[in-house]
Amino acid sequence: MAALIHIENLSRHYGDHCAVAGIGFDLQPGEVLGFLGPNGAGKSTTMQIISGVLAPSSGSVQLNGFDLQEQPVKAKRGLGYLPEVPPLYLEMRVDEYLRYCARLHRVGAPETDRAVAQAKERCGLNPMGSRVIRNLSKGYQQRVGIAQAIIHSPRTIILDEPTSGLDPNQVREIRQLIRGLAEECGILLSTHMLPEVQSLCDRVLILHRGRLVYAGPVSRQQRNRVLVTLAEDADTGYLATLPDVLRVEALNPLQYCLTLNETHRPGDIAEAIVRRGGRLCELRTDQDDLERIFTQVTLGEQIQ
């Protein structure tokens, strides 16, 4: 099966300024791909290129196996896109607007009503159908934007900061909605909220100054570091003297992070601690969380 989004060597220049430089990635069906990066890293530009709003300066985009430049209509059929600013006609009513979006995305006339009802249901817009969009709150406008992106049951959904400007309850609802959508389609999601990525995404891409600096899982194991938890607050000076230990960092009085050399074996460490009379509760390999990865790759620290 072809990837939903397949991008190769994509670049985009604004005059002399290079917004996106030679990035490439795939989005597979059933996957939620987090798209991260500091402001101005080129996230929105990339998303606009994938959805056909901007043309790339070079490189190719394939949606569902169709080239976006050569067969734009076919490529965009299975695509739903929510830009940073929801593309709403403020003077229209919610129902009217959604019906228009459905027709624009080639939902047939007989199915339009059902599609509108379903999208409203999923986005919690049922009581708002006859309201004029201008009079809705920011949160509801954002939901109308999301409803617009999913109304034609697309296989690929691109969401550019879907939860910005929403209150915590609304954020939770939208997350649930995204989780539900992910069962049927592939989602490319950009956001500044790292916990959101951690809870929703299978994989992340981190963009920095137009380049792809990280593509991988939301956390990664650090085989050289182990976390040790001891049962009681005793003298722990001996930890630094254990074999293979290079550095000891106290996270709290009971938990320590040990940096080890390449040849260590966790079992030896455990045995050594017990022999010294330490009451070992837990010993596990440390993981880099997303925040640490993000800081490392965007602030230029070396990734080990």
Place this chain on the structure above:
Amino acid sequence: MIRVVAGRELRALFLSPLAWSLLGVAMLILAWLFLVQIESFMQLQPKLVAGASELGVTDLIIAPLFDSGAMILLLLTPLLTMRLLCDEYRSGTIRLLFSSPVTSTQIVLGKYLAMLGVFSLLLLLTALMPLSLLLGGTLDIGRLIAALLGLGLLLAGYSAIGLLFSSLTEQPAVAAIGTYGLLLFLWIVNLSGSDDRSGLFEWLSLSSHYRPFLDGLVRSGDLAYFLLLIIGSLLMTIHRLESRRRGD
């Protein structure tokens, strides 16, 4: 797809007071002109009869009405067309259109069709005024149809140019000013003199291609002029949308 875009545009036009007020004002002024023409015709009529003149209702009422009507509509059209694409750029809704399975050509034709819809309505209402004269007299129906065709083509040309300017900028006022500028220029360009060398200006002018219709002359040259104007403007608008996507 063209119908979907046109349908939304028409609904938006008629949801806002803009289309209504423009149609209302246009009808009011045209009706006033019509009545003025009738009055002056009534005063002239005894002399015409005495002089056995060939001039009739069509010459003295319909032709002047359509002549000044063209100028009045020139003043109103840019206000109607200026928002067509500007607003989409400004509010970001152009992204919805660009990310939908719709081509630039379909977007432009949809918008254009909506304008033609509004103007067909206007044309229909305008046609009712001369037709009401049938209640008390006879008309040269062929000439009336030629005049209506001429006005229709002229309005179609106005809208195509308006749409083009609307695609060039994000400021509706700038689009309107640009449209006014070009339309007025095309209207008066043939005033520059009447020697041999002004043939090009004569050919460029809207008025020199519109007036023959009022005399009942439907010439293929004039038809070609209007079609060229319309098709050229629409092609440039489509090109403009495409180049906007490329960002230059």
